[in-house]
Amino acid sequence: xxxxxxxxxxxxxxxxxxxxxxxxxxxxxxxxxxxxxxxxxxxxxxxxxxxxxxxxxxxxxxxxxxxxxxxxxxxxxxxxxxxxxxxxxxxxxxxxxxxxxxxxxxxxxxxxxxxxxxxxxxxxxxxxxxxxxxxxxxxxxxxxxxxxxxxxxxxxxxxxxxxxxxxxxxxxxxxxxxxxxxxxxxxxxxxxxxxxxxxxxxxxxxxxxxxxxxxxxxxxxxxxxxxxxxxxxxxxxxxxxxxxxxxxxxxxxxxxxxxxxxxxxxxxxxxxxxxxxxxxxxxxxxxxxxxxxxxxxxxxxxxxxxxxxxxxxxxxxxxxxxxxxxxxxxxxxxxxxxxxxxxxxxxxxxxxxxxxxxxxxxxxxxxxxxxxxxxxxxxxxxxxxxxxxxxxxxxxxxxxxxxxxxxxxxxxxxxxxxxxxxxxxxxxxxxxxxxxxxxxxxxxxxxxxxxxxxxxxxxxxxxxxxxxxxxxxxxxxxxxxxxxxxxxxxxxxxxxxxxxxxxxxxxxxxxxxxxxxxxxxxxxxxxxxxxxxxxxxxxxxxxxxxxxxxxxx
Amino acid sequence: xxxxxxxxxxxxxxxxxxxxxxxxxxxxxxxxxxxxxxxxxxxxxxxxxxxxxxxxxxxxxxxxxxxxxxxxxxxxxxxxxxxxxxxxxxxxxxxxxxxxxxxxxxxxxxxxxxxxxxxxxxxxxxxxxxxxxxxxxxxxxxxxxxxxxxxxxxxxxxxxxxxxxxxxxxxxxxxxxxxxxxxxxxxxxxxxxxxxxxxxxxxxxxxxxxxxxxxxxxxxxxxxxxxxxxxxxxxxxxxxxxxxxxxxxxxxxxxxxxxxxxx
Numbered sequence: 003x004x005x006x007x008x009x010x011x012x013x014x015x016x017x018x019x020x021x022x023x024x025x026x027x028x029x030x031x032x033x034x035x036x037x038x039x040x041x042x043x044x045x046x047x048x049x050x051x052x053x054x055x056x057x058x059x060x061x062x063x064x065x066x067x068x069x070x071x072x073x074x075x076x077x078x079x080x081x082x083x084x085x086x087x088x089x090x091x092x093x094x095x096x097x098x099x100x101x102x103x104x105x106x107x108x109x110x111x112x113x114x115x116x117x118x119x120x121x122x123x124x125x126x127x128x129x130x131x132x133x134x135x136x137x138x139x140x141x142x143x144x145x146x147x148x149x150x151x152x153x154x155x156x157x158x159x160x161x162x163x164x165x166x167x168x169x170x171x172x173x174x175x176x177x178x179x180x181x182x183x184x185x186x187x188x189x190x191x192x193x194x195x196x197x198x199x200x201x202x203x204x205x206x207x208x209x210x211x212x213x214x215x216x217x218x219x220x221x222x223x224x225x226x227x228x229x230x231x232x233x234x235x236x237x238x239x240x241x242x243x244x245x246x247x248x249x250x251x252x253x254x255x256x257x258x259x260x261x262x263x264x265x266x267x268x269x270x271x272x273x274x275x276x277x278x279x280x281x282x283x284x285x286x287x288x289x290x291x292x293x294x295x296x297x298x299x300x301x302x303x304x305x306x307x308x309x310x311x312x313x314x315x316x317x318x319x320x321x322x323x324x325x326x327x328x329x330x331x332x333x334x335x336x337x338x339x340x341x342x343x344x345x346x347x348x349x350x351x352x353x354x355x356x357x358x359x360x361x362x363x364x365x366x367x368x369x370x371x372x373x374x375x376x377x378x379x380x381x382x383x384x385x386x387x388x389x390x391x392x393x394x395x396x397x398x399x400x401x402x403x404x405x406x407x408x409x410x411x412x413x414x415x416x417x418x419x420x421x422x423x424x425x426x427x428x429x430x431x432x433x434x435x436x437x438x439x440x441x442x443x444x445x446x447x448x449x450x451x452x453x454x455x456x457x458x459x460x461x462x463x464x465x466x467x468x469x470x471x472x473x474x475x476x477x478x479x480x481x482x483x484x485x486x487x488x489x490x491x492x493x494x495x496x497x498x499x500x501x502x503x504x505x506x507x508x509x510x511x512x513x514x515x516x517x518x519x520x521x522x523x524x525x526x527x528x529x530x531x532x533x534x535x536x537x538x539x540x541x542x543x544x545x546x547x548x549x550x551x552x553x554x555x
Numbered sequence: 556x557x558x559x560x561x562x563x564x565x566x567x568x569x570x571x572x573x574x575x576x577x578x579x580x581x582x583x584x585x586x587x588x589x590x591x592x593x594x595x596x597x598x599x600x601x602x603x604x605x606x607x608x609x610x611x612x613x614x615x616x617x618x619x620x621x622x623x624x625x626x627x628x629x630x631x632x633x634x635x636x637x638x639x640x641x642x643x644x645x646x647x648x649x650x651x652x653x654x655x656x657x658x659x660x661x662x663x664x665x666x667x668x669x670x671x672x673x674x675x676x677x678x679x680x681x682x683x684x685x686x687x688x689x690x691x692x693x694x695x696x697x698x699x700x701x702x703x704x705x706x707x708x709x710x711x712x713x714x715x716x717x718x719x720x721x722x723x724x725x726x727x728x729x730x731x732x733x734x735x736x737x738x739x740x741x742x743x744x745x746x747x748x749x750x751x752x753x754x755x756x757x758x759x760x761x762x763x764x765x766x767x768x769x770x771x772x773x774x775x776x777x778x779x780x781x782x783x784x785x786x787x788x789x790x791x792x793x794x795x796x797x798x799x800x801x802x803x804x805x806x807x808x809x810x811x812x813x814x815x816x817x818x
């Protein structure tokens with residue numbers, strides 16, 4: 003066969019399509035099959051590869067297989083380079099692409115012009131969204147993908163503190179910056195208030211953090227400097243979770259905005275004194291954490307005072323043994339022994355507004371109309387209640403269940419008489435509940451991070467389930483979808499517009515990358531699978547009509 | 556023949572390429588401290604004597620290596636505090652502490668004590684009490700005296716020997732706090748008890764050596780405005796009274812710094 007299968011513009015388009023399509027297939031099908039099914043997945047992939055190989059006409063087999071491998075390699079390389087500095091990633095991209103193209107042209111007899119255009123398309127696509135994050139695209143629209151600058155030694159992911167404003171939700175997070183020498187000089191000269199002040203100030207020479215706000219403007223999420231009014235809505239302890247209580251954030255007001263730097267909380271002598279008393283670790287750290295939390299709050303409130311505002315969470319709070327705040331414009335004041343408020347929901351009744359509070363290894367349901375504690379759940383050492391609790395209904399329109407991220411995680415419901423039922427316990431110790439998303443269907447999606455059932459690996463993937471069973475007895479979780487993306491942390495539901503749909507904000511651990519995603523229901527994964535099937539069938543067709551005739555000669 | 560050969564090659568290459576994916580790679584992450592963990596209770600309400608004998612014997616040891624890790628779950632994130640060092644009673648210690656990402660070094664012999672920050676050694680006040688077993692002894696004695704029930708768990712291999720495993724849950728605050736926290740707010744045994752779950756101690760007693768080799772704890776500790784945090788700790792004792800293994804040495808960087816004349 004001397005004539006090529008495709009010529010000119012058609013060939014270029016085909017190369018361009020394949021560069022993107024095969025990477026999508028890799029991220030959506032080839033890799034997930036292995037990640038979920040372990041060695042069976044490897045066998046499935048091997049079978050798929052063999053079937054695909056049989057569909058390539060012999061005359062183009064070598065260049066086509068080589069081109070496929072080159073675009074997969076470049077796809078992988080680019081997603082690794084995405085988190086380097088601009089200089090390294092640019093240089094790395096050029097060296098990698100040019101090198102692989104030369105090899106492909108030389109040994110694989112790949113047509114260079116269309117291959118080059120295919121590679122460029124891939125580079126452009128990955129500039130928008132790194133390939134590892136394409137995993138989200140079969141179930142989500144990525145509204146925003148960006149990153150803040152973090153020194154990974156300080157924190158492995160950006161804090162996401164959501165604030166509720168009248169116009170919609172916004173995120174307060176931190177962004178690294180290196181102060182100019184004049185700024186630093188001014189800072190150093192003013193460091194007078196404690197013996198460590200100068201040391202602390204000059205420590206920031208290599209970088210510190212500024213508080214930034216991510217808010218919706220004309221359909222885009224933009225990074226702005228938060229106003230004092232917005233900062234007053236922040237719970238400062240949400241900004242320090244990644245290192246609390248061992249390190250402490252020092253906040254200070256500079257030029258009308260809040261900046262922070264981190265120092266260890268215990269001095270060296272105290273840290274070692276704690277270390278040589280292992281029997282008391284739990285109590286020591288508890289006392290230290292209480293002190294650190296107190297200092298962080300005082301520090302934060304002091305900064306707010308300097309900005310001329312006072313803290314206003316806008317919701318319910320526990321203060322001095324009392325639940326206080328506003329619910330539907332009515333003020334609430336209920337004496338209770340608890341530390342934090344999880345949220346407002348309907349637990350024992352579908353109509354009454356009830357708050358869920360976390361106490362000392364306990365959960366309290368407080369009726370906001372009557373101001374009474376309706377029911378209390380007591381955790382045990384083996385089945386504890388940590389401060390990582392989500393609420394949401396198991397069935398649309400039903401009462402809210404409580405999703406407790408202990409080890410293992412479990413789901414609680416409470417019936418109208420106030421009796422608690424543990425309706426589900428996770429089978430894996432690393433299973434985590436992230437959020438409960440209403441999706442307009444009978445069963446809300448329970449978004450989780452959990453590992454493969456088959457693989458002996460704790461690697462977790464971003465997934466969703468719905469509950470099947472008796473909400474006052476026992477039930478099972480049935481998987482709705484799984485996004486094969488690991489390292490998804492800080493999953494936070496938010497409404498960027500007050501009357502808009504509920505989106506999810508999340509961080510990718512260890513990168514400073516954050517995303518806001520929105521659920522879509524387009525069947526993209528089946529479409530991609532059908533397309534791959536069609537391509538293989540058409541390949542067989544071409545071989546039968548053209549390729550084999552040549553083979554027979 | 557040739558065609559069949561090519562077929563075999565392509566199948567082999569496919570399997571090989573497939574296996575490069577994550578599925579066949581060794582997946583299980585090793586824990587930060589490699590040690591066994593007992594999982595099942597084999598007998599309830601057992602005699603305290605073997606555990607008491609072990610802690611008495613351990614209290615007699617004067618040289619050992621200490622390795623600890625503390626993990627706290629706060630919301631969706633975990634933070635850690637790890638310790639590695641050698642203790643020679645009554646007053647010599649060489650220790651590294653990692654608080655999340657800050658590293659601290661400390662060396663003490665008698666009245667001489669130095670701490671290390673960012674590669675520089677600085678003189679400090681020596682620590683008074685270096686006995687890492689003492690807190691456990693207090694917990695075991697008090698728990699027994701106050702009638703807490705001791706459970707036996709499945710025997711478990713820890714580091715280099717099989718251990719008998721015992722478990723008891725006692726109120727938080729039974730172990731005395733380090734001196735610097737004694738007067739801190741919320742540090743009284745009563746407050747600690749009121750603001751935390753019980754602490755579940757799991758003791759591992761070496762079958763050959765007779766020493767307490769490992770202790771794990773689980774608890775839920777309440778922090779104001781933060782909520783209850785899940786706290787789990789693991790502490791390992793090794794090279795107990797084996798001077799050839801756990802050698803106490805002055806850190807070489809400290810020697811170099813002092814020889815240069817920098818104090």
